[in-house]
Amino acid sequence: MGAGAFSKLFYKDLSDDFGSQIHCVHFINRPRPYYIYEKIGPTLDEIIRGSYYGFLDISTARHFAIGIIRTLRTLHSLEYVHRCVTSF
Secondary structure (H helix, E strand, O other), X not given: OOOHHHHOOOOOOOOOOOOOOOOEEEEEOOOOOEEEEOOOOOOHHHXXXXXXXXXXXXXXXXXXXXXXXXXXXXXXXXXXOOOOOOOO
């Protein structure tokens, strides 16, 4: 399978000012820079578990999927590197 997505890493210029746009709790610059964000709402897993039937109807699932895709598209356009996206 090879190195996959980790064969090349791209880093955003750290001089960019994102402080007013994100809810960054802590920034660590070693060994590689990364951000720790505050949790600003329930996770997708919490929403699914809290639903009446334990799953989302098609309309709600589509709504969340579109929001997640748009968010990831925005992060990628800002050259953010992320490790994984999960429901929890």
